[in-house]
Amino acid sequence: MGFFGFKNFDQLTETELTIYRFVANDIEKTAYMRVRDIAKEAHVSNTSVMRFVHKLGFNSFTEFKVSLHSAKLDQQKEQSDQSLSLHFIMKENFPQDIYEKLMVVADKIINADMVIYVGMGSSAALAEYASRQTAAIGINSFCIKDPFYPLSAQLQNTTNNVLITFSVSGRTPEIIGLLNDFVNNIDNTLVSITGNLESSLAKMCHYNLSYKTNEERIHHFYDMTTQVPATYLIENLLLRVRHLLQ
Template sequence: MVDILGTLSQEMDGLSRSEQRIAGIIFDDRPFAVNASIIELAARAEVSPPTVTRFCRRLGCQSFSEFKVRLAQSAFIGQRYEEPQSNATNVQEVVETILTRAQSVLHSLHDHLDMDAIDAAATAIAKADMVYAFGSGGNSSLFAGELQNRLFRLGLRTSSSNDHSMQLMTASTVSANDVVIGLSISGRNRELVRALDVASGYGAKVITISKPNSLVAETAATNIGIDLAEGVDVLRPSSARFAFLAAIDIVAHLVAIKRKDLAIEPLRRIKSQLVTHRDGDDSQPLGD
Protein backbone atom coordinates (compact mmCIF):
# COMPACT_ATOMS: atom_id res chain seq x y z
CA MET A 1 0.00 0.00 0.00
CA VAL A 2 1.44 3.38 -1.05
CA ASP A 3 1.56 5.87 1.81
CA ILE A 4 -0.83 8.82 1.71
CA LEU A 5 1.87 11.47 1.62
CA GLY A 6 3.63 9.78 -1.28
CA THR A 7 0.39 9.48 -3.22
CA LEU A 8 -0.52 13.09 -2.49
CA SER A 9 2.88 14.34 -3.68
CA GLN A 10 2.41 12.49 -6.98
CA GLU A 11 -1.15 13.78 -7.44
CA MET A 12 -0.57 17.45 -6.57
CA ASP A 13 -0.39 18.79 -10.13
CA GLY A 14 -3.69 17.14 -11.04
CA LEU A 15 -5.69 18.37 -8.04
CA SER A 16 -8.43 20.95 -8.35
CA ARG A 17 -8.01 24.29 -6.54
CA SER A 18 -10.26 23.10 -3.72
CA GLU A 19 -8.30 19.86 -3.37
CA GLN A 20 -5.01 21.77 -3.43
CA ARG A 21 -6.20 23.82 -0.46
CA ILE A 22 -6.90 20.61 1.45
CA ALA A 23 -3.50 19.24 0.45
CA GLY A 24 -1.81 22.47 1.55
CA ILE A 25 -3.28 22.10 5.03
CA ILE A 26 -2.10 18.49 5.21
CA PHE A 27 1.48 19.42 4.31
CA ASP A 28 1.59 22.65 6.35
CA ASP A 29 -0.21 21.55 9.52
CA ARG A 30 -0.05 17.76 9.82
CA PRO A 31 -1.18 17.62 13.49
CA PHE A 32 -4.35 19.55 12.67
CA ALA A 33 -5.13 17.37 9.65
CA VAL A 34 -4.64 14.18 11.67
CA ASN A 35 -6.91 15.31 14.52
CA ALA A 36 -9.53 17.42 12.75
CA SER A 37 -13.07 16.30 11.97
CA ILE A 38 -14.24 16.36 8.37
CA ILE A 39 -16.24 19.52 9.14
CA GLU A 40 -13.21 21.25 10.70
CA LEU A 41 -10.93 20.33 7.79
CA ALA A 42 -13.55 21.44 5.25
CA ALA A 43 -14.07 24.77 7.03
CA ARG A 44 -10.36 25.53 7.20
CA ALA A 45 -9.90 24.67 3.52
CA GLU A 46 -13.05 26.62 2.64
CA VAL A 47 -14.62 23.66 0.89
CA SER A 48 -17.64 21.46 1.54
CA PRO A 49 -17.43 18.15 3.48
CA PRO A 50 -18.36 16.20 0.29
CA THR A 51 -15.32 17.76 -1.39
CA VAL A 52 -13.16 16.39 1.42
CA THR A 53 -14.76 12.96 0.96
CA ARG A 54 -14.05 13.02 -2.80
CA PHE A 55 -10.48 14.11 -2.03
CA CYS A 56 -10.04 11.09 0.28
CA ARG A 57 -11.39 8.69 -2.34
CA ARG A 58 -9.05 10.14 -4.93
CA LEU A 59 -6.18 9.05 -2.68
CA GLY A 60 -7.52 5.50 -2.46
CA CYS A 61 -9.39 5.77 0.84
CA GLN A 62 -12.98 4.58 1.19
CA SER A 63 -13.80 7.08 3.92
CA PHE A 64 -12.49 10.11 5.79
CA SER A 65 -11.80 7.87 8.78
CA GLU A 66 -9.57 5.59 6.70
CA PHE A 67 -7.81 8.65 5.31
CA LYS A 68 -7.01 9.93 8.82
CA VAL A 69 -5.63 6.56 9.92
CA ARG A 70 -3.38 6.30 6.87
CA LEU A 71 -2.29 9.91 7.21
CA ALA A 72 -1.35 9.34 10.85
CA GLN A 73 0.65 6.25 9.87
CA SER A 74 2.48 8.15 7.11
CA ALA A 75 3.22 11.08 9.41
CA PHE A 76 4.59 8.81 12.15
CA ILE A 77 6.70 6.58 9.88
CA GLY A 78 8.13 9.41 7.80
CA GLN A 79 8.70 11.97 10.54
CA ARG A 80 12.50 11.83 10.30
CA TYR A 81 12.26 12.44 6.56
CA GLU A 82 10.13 15.58 6.72
CA GLU A 83 13.03 17.76 7.86
CA PRO A 84 16.13 15.54 7.57
CA GLN A 85 18.89 16.43 9.99
CA SER A 86 22.55 16.13 9.07
CA ASN A 87 25.63 17.46 10.83
CA ALA A 88 27.66 17.21 7.63
CA THR A 89 27.38 20.09 5.17
CA ASN A 90 30.62 19.94 3.15
CA VAL A 91 33.22 17.48 1.85
CA GLN A 92 35.42 17.58 4.95
CA GLU A 93 32.50 17.03 7.32
CA VAL A 94 31.13 14.16 5.19
CA VAL A 95 34.54 12.46 5.20
CA GLU A 96 34.81 12.85 8.98
CA THR A 97 31.24 11.62 9.52
CA ILE A 98 31.57 8.48 7.40
CA LEU A 99 35.00 7.45 8.66
CA THR A 100 34.23 8.22 12.30
CA ARG A 101 31.00 6.26 12.09
CA ALA A 102 32.79 3.31 10.49
CA GLN A 103 35.35 3.30 13.30
CA SER A 104 32.57 3.52 15.86
CA VAL A 105 30.62 0.53 14.57
CA LEU A 106 33.77 -1.58 14.33
CA HIS A 107 34.66 -0.77 17.93
CA SER A 108 31.13 -1.67 18.96
CA LEU A 109 31.34 -4.94 17.05
CA HIS A 110 34.62 -5.76 18.78
CA ASP A 111 33.09 -5.11 22.20
CA HIS A 112 29.95 -7.21 21.65
CA LEU A 113 30.95 -10.14 19.44
CA ASP A 114 30.09 -13.57 20.79
CA MET A 115 33.38 -15.44 20.43
CA ASP A 116 31.75 -18.84 21.00
CA ALA A 117 29.25 -18.16 18.21
CA ILE A 118 32.06 -17.10 15.87
CA ASP A 119 34.01 -20.29 16.60
CA ALA A 120 30.94 -22.52 16.26
CA ALA A 121 30.05 -20.95 12.92
CA ALA A 122 33.59 -21.25 11.56
CA THR A 123 33.87 -24.86 12.69
CA ALA A 124 30.62 -25.84 10.96
CA ILE A 125 31.54 -24.00 7.75
CA ALA A 126 35.04 -25.52 7.64
CA LYS A 127 33.56 -29.04 7.71
CA ALA A 128 30.65 -28.44 5.32
CA ASP A 129 30.17 -30.30 2.06
CA MET A 130 28.37 -27.24 0.65
CA VAL A 131 27.83 -23.70 1.95
CA TYR A 132 24.85 -21.60 0.88
CA ALA A 133 24.69 -17.88 1.64
CA PHE A 134 21.24 -16.26 1.58
CA GLY A 135 20.66 -12.51 1.74
CA SER A 136 18.07 -10.21 0.19
CA GLY A 137 17.76 -6.44 -0.03
CA GLY A 138 20.48 -3.96 -0.88
CA ASN A 139 22.96 -4.65 1.93
CA SER A 140 22.18 -8.28 2.70
CA SER A 141 22.50 -9.23 -0.97
CA LEU A 142 25.97 -7.68 -0.87
CA PHE A 143 26.82 -9.71 2.24
CA ALA A 144 25.75 -13.00 0.67
CA GLY A 145 27.93 -12.35 -2.36
CA GLU A 146 30.86 -11.33 -0.18
CA LEU A 147 30.54 -14.48 1.91
CA GLN A 148 30.76 -16.58 -1.25
CA ASN A 149 33.73 -14.47 -2.36
CA ARG A 150 35.54 -15.12 0.91
CA LEU A 151 34.86 -18.87 1.11
CA PHE A 152 35.23 -20.29 -2.41
CA ARG A 153 38.94 -19.45 -2.44
CA LEU A 154 39.41 -21.67 0.60
CA GLY A 155 38.38 -24.73 -1.40
CA LEU A 156 34.79 -24.74 -0.14
CA ARG A 157 31.89 -25.39 -2.48
CA THR A 158 29.89 -22.21 -2.03
CA SER A 159 26.81 -20.60 -3.55
CA SER A 160 24.99 -17.35 -2.82
CA SER A 161 21.44 -16.23 -3.58
CA ASN A 162 19.53 -12.98 -3.14
CA ASP A 163 16.27 -14.22 -4.66
CA HIS A 164 13.59 -15.49 -2.25
CA SER A 165 12.23 -18.12 -4.62
CA MET A 166 15.70 -19.48 -5.35
CA GLN A 167 16.49 -19.51 -1.64
CA LEU A 168 13.35 -21.54 -0.92
CA MET A 169 14.03 -23.99 -3.75
CA THR A 170 17.70 -24.32 -2.83
CA ALA A 171 16.80 -24.91 0.82
CA SER A 172 14.67 -27.84 -0.34
CA THR A 173 17.73 -29.60 -1.80
CA VAL A 174 20.16 -29.45 1.14
CA SER A 175 21.53 -32.35 3.14
CA ALA A 176 22.75 -32.87 6.67
CA ASN A 177 26.36 -32.07 5.74
CA ASP A 178 25.50 -28.65 4.30
CA VAL A 179 25.56 -25.24 5.95
CA VAL A 180 23.06 -22.49 5.13
CA ILE A 181 23.96 -18.96 6.24
CA GLY A 182 21.26 -16.31 6.46
CA LEU A 183 22.23 -12.64 6.53
CA SER A 184 19.88 -9.85 7.54
CA ILE A 185 20.48 -6.46 9.14
CA SER A 186 16.91 -6.09 10.40
CA GLY A 187 16.30 -9.72 11.26
CA ARG A 188 12.70 -9.30 10.02
CA ASN A 189 12.94 -10.84 6.55
CA ARG A 190 10.08 -13.37 6.70
CA GLU A 191 10.85 -14.87 3.28
CA LEU A 192 14.39 -15.58 4.44
CA VAL A 193 13.02 -17.10 7.65
CA ARG A 194 10.87 -19.45 5.59
CA ALA A 195 13.86 -20.62 3.53
CA LEU A 196 16.03 -21.11 6.63
CA ASP A 197 13.27 -23.12 8.34
CA VAL A 198 13.03 -25.37 5.28
CA ALA A 199 16.81 -25.88 5.23
CA SER A 200 16.80 -26.73 8.92
CA GLY A 201 13.95 -29.18 8.37
CA TYR A 202 16.04 -31.05 5.81
CA GLY A 203 18.93 -31.34 8.25
CA ALA A 204 21.29 -28.55 7.19
CA LYS A 205 23.15 -26.55 9.80
CA VAL A 206 21.67 -23.03 9.82
CA ILE A 207 23.88 -20.11 10.80
CA THR A 208 22.74 -16.50 10.81
CA ILE A 209 24.43 -13.13 11.02
CA SER A 210 21.65 -10.87 12.18
CA LYS A 211 20.10 -8.90 15.01
CA PRO A 212 19.97 -10.94 18.24
CA ASN A 213 16.59 -12.40 19.23
CA SER A 214 15.12 -11.50 15.83
CA LEU A 215 12.94 -13.69 13.61
CA VAL A 216 15.95 -14.56 11.47
CA ALA A 217 18.20 -15.29 14.45
CA GLU A 218 15.64 -17.63 16.00
CA THR A 219 15.88 -19.97 12.99
CA ALA A 220 19.56 -20.66 13.58
CA ALA A 221 21.58 -23.13 15.58
CA THR A 222 24.21 -20.36 15.78
CA ASN A 223 23.63 -16.63 15.41
CA ILE A 224 26.40 -14.04 15.20
CA GLY A 225 24.54 -11.11 16.66
CA ILE A 226 24.99 -7.58 15.29
CA ASP A 227 22.73 -4.83 16.61
CA LEU A 228 23.75 -1.26 15.82
CA ALA A 229 21.73 1.94 16.15
CA GLU A 230 21.72 3.93 12.93
CA GLY A 231 21.09 7.39 14.40
CA VAL A 232 18.81 10.08 12.98
CA ASP A 233 20.71 11.24 9.89
CA VAL A 234 18.62 9.77 7.06
CA LEU A 235 20.99 11.19 4.43
CA ARG A 236 24.00 9.21 5.66
CA PRO A 237 24.47 5.67 4.27
CA SER A 238 23.97 2.86 6.75
CA SER A 239 27.12 2.09 8.74
CA ALA A 240 25.96 -1.37 9.79
CA ARG A 241 27.40 -2.91 6.64
CA PHE A 242 30.93 -2.18 7.88
CA ALA A 243 30.24 -4.38 10.90
CA PHE A 244 28.71 -7.15 8.77
CA LEU A 245 31.64 -7.15 6.36
CA ALA A 246 34.07 -7.26 9.28
CA ALA A 247 32.16 -10.18 10.83
CA ILE A 248 32.30 -12.02 7.50
CA ASP A 249 36.07 -11.43 7.31
CA ILE A 250 36.49 -12.71 10.87
CA VAL A 251 34.56 -15.89 10.13
CA ALA A 252 36.37 -16.41 6.82
CA HIS A 253 39.80 -15.96 8.41
CA LEU A 254 38.96 -18.45 11.15
CA VAL A 255 37.65 -20.92 8.56
CA ALA A 256 40.92 -20.52 6.64
CA ILE A 257 42.88 -21.30 9.78
CA LYS A 258 40.76 -24.38 10.51
CA ARG A 259 41.13 -25.55 6.88
CA LYS A 260 44.75 -24.50 6.50
CA ASP A 261 45.98 -27.65 4.78
CA LEU A 262 42.96 -27.78 2.45
CA ALA A 263 42.88 -24.03 1.76
CA ILE A 264 46.51 -23.46 0.75
CA GLU A 265 46.35 -25.26 -2.60
CA PRO A 266 43.30 -23.40 -4.02
CA LEU A 267 44.78 -20.11 -2.79
CA ARG A 268 48.06 -20.94 -4.51
CA ARG A 269 46.28 -21.82 -7.75
CA ILE A 270 44.32 -18.55 -7.75
CA LYS A 271 47.46 -16.52 -7.14
CA SER A 272 49.33 -18.42 -9.84
CA GLN A 273 46.68 -17.55 -12.43
CA LEU A 274 46.51 -13.91 -11.37
CA VAL A 275 50.27 -13.49 -11.54
CA THR A 276 50.42 -15.19 -14.93
CA HIS A 277 47.53 -13.39 -16.61
CA ARG A 278 47.17 -10.06 -14.78
CA ASP A 279 49.68 -8.92 -12.19
CA GLY A 280 53.10 -10.11 -13.25
CA ASP A 281 54.25 -10.34 -9.63
CA ASP A 282 53.07 -11.68 -6.27
CA SER A 283 52.45 -8.34 -4.52
CA GLN A 284 48.80 -7.69 -5.41
CA PRO A 285 45.69 -8.78 -3.42
CA LEU A 286 44.13 -12.15 -4.11
CA GLY A 287 41.30 -10.77 -6.26
CA ASP A 288 40.26 -7.40 -7.65
Protein backbone atom coordinates in the same frame (compact mmCIF):
# COMPACT_ATOMS: atom_id res chain seq x y z
CA MET B 1 49.45 22.62 19.20
CA GLY B 2 47.39 25.71 20.05
CA PHE B 3 44.48 26.87 18.00
CA PHE B 4 46.69 29.42 16.18
CA GLY B 5 49.45 26.90 15.60
CA PHE B 6 51.27 28.59 18.48
CA LYS B 7 53.63 26.31 20.39
CA ASN B 8 55.93 28.49 22.47
CA PHE B 9 53.79 28.75 25.57
CA ASP B 10 56.86 29.17 27.75
CA GLN B 11 57.25 32.62 26.18
CA LEU B 12 53.89 33.76 27.51
CA THR B 13 53.53 35.48 30.87
CA GLU B 14 50.94 34.33 33.41
CA THR B 15 48.64 37.16 32.29
CA GLU B 16 49.04 36.19 28.62
CA LEU B 17 48.36 32.53 29.44
CA THR B 18 45.19 33.65 31.20
CA ILE B 19 44.09 35.45 28.02
CA TYR B 20 45.03 32.45 25.89
CA ARG B 21 42.99 30.06 28.05
CA PHE B 22 40.03 32.44 28.01
CA VAL B 23 40.04 32.68 24.21
CA ALA B 24 40.69 28.98 23.65
CA ASN B 25 37.86 28.02 26.01
CA ASP B 26 35.25 29.58 23.71
CA ILE B 27 36.62 30.52 20.30
CA GLU B 28 33.13 30.95 18.84
CA LYS B 29 32.28 33.61 21.42
CA THR B 30 35.59 35.49 21.49
CA ALA B 31 35.71 35.65 17.67
CA TYR B 32 33.07 38.41 17.92
CA MET B 33 34.44 40.27 20.96
CA ARG B 34 36.31 43.57 21.02
CA VAL B 35 39.61 44.21 22.80
CA ARG B 36 37.92 45.72 25.83
CA ASP B 37 35.38 42.88 25.96
CA ILE B 38 38.13 40.25 26.11
CA ALA B 39 40.02 42.33 28.66
CA LYS B 40 36.94 42.66 30.86
CA GLU B 41 35.97 39.00 30.65
CA ALA B 42 39.55 37.78 31.24
CA HIS B 43 40.10 40.32 34.03
CA VAL B 44 43.14 41.90 32.38
CA SER B 45 43.92 45.26 30.81
CA ASN B 46 43.41 46.30 27.19
CA THR B 47 47.16 46.70 26.92
CA SER B 48 47.73 43.11 28.05
CA VAL B 49 45.36 41.87 25.35
CA MET B 50 47.18 43.78 22.62
CA ARG B 51 50.57 42.64 23.94
CA PHE B 52 49.26 39.05 23.80
CA VAL B 53 48.02 39.56 20.20
CA HIS B 54 51.40 40.88 19.06
CA LYS B 55 53.33 38.13 20.84
CA LEU B 56 51.33 35.56 18.89
CA GLY B 57 52.64 37.18 15.72
CA PHE B 58 49.66 39.27 14.61
CA ASN B 59 50.17 42.85 13.41
CA SER B 60 46.73 44.03 14.52
CA PHE B 61 43.69 42.98 16.48
CA THR B 62 41.78 42.73 13.19
CA GLU B 63 44.28 40.18 11.91
CA PHE B 64 43.90 38.31 15.21
CA LYS B 65 40.08 38.28 14.79
CA VAL B 66 40.40 36.87 11.25
CA SER B 67 42.54 34.04 12.65
CA LEU B 68 39.94 33.44 15.35
CA HIS B 69 37.17 33.07 12.76
CA SER B 70 39.34 30.63 10.82
CA ALA B 71 40.03 28.64 13.99
CA LYS B 72 36.29 28.61 14.72
CA LEU B 73 35.53 27.13 11.29
CA ASP B 74 38.26 24.51 11.71
CA GLN B 75 36.83 23.57 15.10
CA GLN B 76 33.32 23.21 13.67
CA LYS B 77 34.60 21.07 10.81
CA GLU B 78 36.49 18.82 13.23
CA GLN B 79 33.36 18.37 15.34
CA SER B 80 31.36 17.57 12.21
CA ASP B 81 33.96 15.06 11.03
CA GLN B 82 33.91 13.35 14.41
CA SER B 83 30.12 13.03 14.31
CA LEU B 84 30.38 11.36 10.90
CA SER B 85 33.30 9.10 11.77
CA LEU B 86 32.97 5.33 11.75
CA HIS B 87 32.32 3.75 15.14
CA PHE B 88 31.21 0.31 14.00
CA ILE B 89 34.12 -1.94 14.90
CA MET B 90 34.17 -1.45 18.64
CA LYS B 91 34.06 -4.02 21.41
CA GLU B 92 30.73 -2.67 22.63
CA ASN B 93 29.07 -3.44 19.28
CA PHE B 94 29.45 -7.20 19.61
CA PRO B 95 28.55 -9.86 22.20
CA GLN B 96 31.28 -10.78 24.67
CA ASP B 97 31.45 -14.33 23.31
CA ILE B 98 31.49 -13.35 19.62
CA TYR B 99 34.97 -14.79 18.95
CA GLU B 100 34.05 -18.11 20.55
CA LYS B 101 30.95 -18.25 18.35
CA LEU B 102 33.02 -17.42 15.28
CA MET B 103 35.35 -20.32 16.04
CA VAL B 104 32.45 -22.74 16.43
CA VAL B 105 30.92 -21.67 13.11
CA ALA B 106 34.33 -21.82 11.42
CA ASP B 107 34.64 -25.43 12.53
CA LYS B 108 31.16 -26.16 11.14
CA ILE B 109 32.17 -24.66 7.80
CA ILE B 110 35.34 -26.71 7.29
CA ASN B 111 33.40 -29.90 8.07
CA ALA B 112 30.43 -29.05 5.85
CA ASP B 113 29.73 -30.55 2.45
CA MET B 114 28.23 -27.26 1.24
CA VAL B 115 28.05 -23.69 2.53
CA ILE B 116 25.13 -21.59 1.31
CA TYR B 117 25.00 -17.83 1.87
CA VAL B 118 21.61 -16.11 1.81
CA GLY B 119 20.70 -12.43 1.60
CA MET B 120 18.48 -9.80 -0.03
CA GLY B 121 19.20 -6.21 -1.05
CA SER B 122 22.53 -4.95 0.28
CA SER B 123 22.81 -8.15 2.30
CA ALA B 124 22.70 -10.09 -0.98
CA ALA B 125 25.84 -8.32 -2.15
CA LEU B 126 27.57 -9.30 1.07
CA ALA B 127 26.35 -12.89 0.76
CA GLU B 128 27.73 -13.04 -2.77
CA TYR B 129 31.09 -11.70 -1.60
CA ALA B 130 31.22 -14.20 1.27
CA SER B 131 30.41 -17.08 -1.08
CA ARG B 132 33.15 -16.08 -3.49
CA GLN B 133 35.72 -15.79 -0.70
CA THR B 134 34.67 -19.15 0.72
CA ALA B 135 35.01 -20.83 -2.67
CA ALA B 136 38.43 -19.24 -3.10
CA ILE B 137 39.76 -21.15 -0.08
CA GLY B 138 38.52 -24.45 -1.50
CA ILE B 139 35.14 -24.93 0.18
CA ASN B 140 31.98 -25.73 -1.81
CA SER B 141 29.85 -22.62 -1.66
CA PHE B 142 27.13 -20.73 -3.47
CA CYS B 143 24.92 -17.71 -2.88
CA ILE B 144 21.12 -17.32 -2.84
CA LYS B 145 19.87 -13.80 -3.57
CA ASP B 146 16.38 -14.82 -4.70
CA PRO B 147 14.19 -15.69 -1.68
CA PHE B 148 11.89 -17.72 -3.93
CA TYR B 149 14.70 -19.93 -5.19
CA PRO B 150 13.76 -23.65 -4.72
CA LEU B 151 16.58 -24.22 -2.25
CA SER B 152 14.69 -26.86 -0.28
CA ALA B 153 14.28 -28.99 -3.39
CA GLN B 154 17.94 -28.56 -4.35
CA LEU B 155 19.18 -29.67 -0.93
CA GLN B 156 16.61 -32.45 -0.55
CA ASN B 157 19.11 -35.28 -1.03
CA THR B 158 22.10 -33.60 0.62
CA THR B 159 23.43 -33.63 4.16
CA ASN B 160 25.76 -31.62 6.34
CA ASN B 161 25.07 -28.17 4.89
CA VAL B 162 25.67 -24.81 6.56
CA LEU B 163 23.28 -21.97 5.67
CA ILE B 164 24.57 -18.52 6.63
CA THR B 165 22.00 -15.74 6.32
CA PHE B 166 22.69 -12.01 6.31
CA SER B 167 19.94 -9.65 7.48
CA VAL B 168 20.30 -6.41 9.41
CA SER B 169 16.77 -6.49 10.81
CA GLY B 170 16.34 -10.27 10.88
CA ARG B 171 12.67 -9.71 10.10
CA THR B 172 12.49 -9.95 6.30
CA PRO B 173 9.44 -12.19 5.63
CA GLU B 174 10.83 -13.66 2.40
CA ILE B 175 14.07 -14.71 4.12
CA ILE B 176 12.18 -16.18 7.05
CA GLY B 177 9.98 -18.12 4.64
CA LEU B 178 12.98 -19.48 2.75
CA LEU B 179 14.70 -20.75 5.89
CA ASN B 180 11.57 -22.10 7.51
CA ASP B 181 11.92 -25.34 5.56
CA PHE B 182 15.26 -26.04 7.24
CA VAL B 183 14.53 -25.24 10.88
CA ASN B 184 13.80 -28.84 11.88
CA ASN B 185 16.15 -30.46 9.37
CA ILE B 186 19.12 -32.00 11.20
CA ASP B 187 21.11 -32.11 7.96
CA ASN B 188 21.41 -28.32 7.88
CA THR B 189 23.05 -25.93 10.33
CA LEU B 190 21.53 -22.44 10.30
CA VAL B 191 23.67 -19.40 11.08
CA SER B 192 22.51 -15.79 11.18
CA ILE B 193 24.58 -12.65 10.83
CA THR B 194 22.17 -9.96 12.02
CA GLY B 195 21.90 -6.71 13.87
CA ASN B 196 18.86 -7.93 15.80
CA LEU B 197 19.44 -10.79 18.23
CA GLU B 198 15.74 -10.77 19.18
CA SER B 199 14.55 -11.20 15.59
CA SER B 200 12.74 -14.17 14.10
CA LEU B 201 15.83 -15.00 12.05
CA ALA B 202 18.07 -15.16 15.12
CA LYS B 203 15.59 -17.31 17.02
CA MET B 204 15.26 -19.88 14.23
CA CYS B 205 19.02 -20.29 13.73
CA HIS B 206 21.34 -22.61 15.61
CA TYR B 207 24.12 -20.00 15.84
CA ASN B 208 23.89 -16.21 15.86
CA LEU B 209 26.73 -13.87 14.93
CA SER B 210 25.11 -10.64 16.03
CA TYR B 211 26.15 -7.01 16.25
CA LYS B 212 24.64 -3.70 17.31
CA THR B 213 23.82 -0.96 14.83
CA ASN B 214 21.13 1.58 14.12
CA GLU B 215 18.92 0.87 11.15
CA GLU B 216 18.81 3.80 8.74
CA ARG B 217 16.31 4.29 5.92
CA ILE B 218 15.67 7.12 3.48
CA HIS B 219 12.45 7.76 1.57
CA HIS B 220 10.78 5.26 3.92
CA PHE B 221 12.06 2.09 2.28
CA TYR B 222 15.65 2.51 1.01
CA ASP B 223 17.86 0.73 3.52
CA MET B 224 21.06 2.72 4.20
CA THR B 225 22.13 0.75 7.27
CA THR B 226 25.85 0.07 7.36
CA GLN B 227 27.13 -3.39 6.45
CA VAL B 228 30.54 -2.76 8.03
CA PRO B 229 29.87 -4.89 11.16
CA ALA B 230 28.58 -7.80 9.06
CA THR B 231 31.58 -7.48 6.74
CA TYR B 232 33.89 -7.55 9.75
CA LEU B 233 32.23 -10.72 11.02
CA ILE B 234 32.45 -12.59 7.73
CA GLU B 235 36.08 -11.53 7.22
CA ASN B 236 36.92 -12.69 10.74
CA LEU B 237 35.02 -15.93 10.24
CA LEU B 238 36.80 -16.79 7.01
CA LEU B 239 40.16 -15.89 8.52
CA ARG B 240 39.50 -18.49 11.21
CA VAL B 241 38.46 -21.01 8.57
CA ARG B 242 41.75 -20.48 6.74
CA HIS B 243 43.73 -20.98 9.94
CA LEU B 244 41.86 -24.22 10.71
CA LEU B 245 42.60 -25.51 7.21
CA GLN B 246 46.35 -24.96 7.56
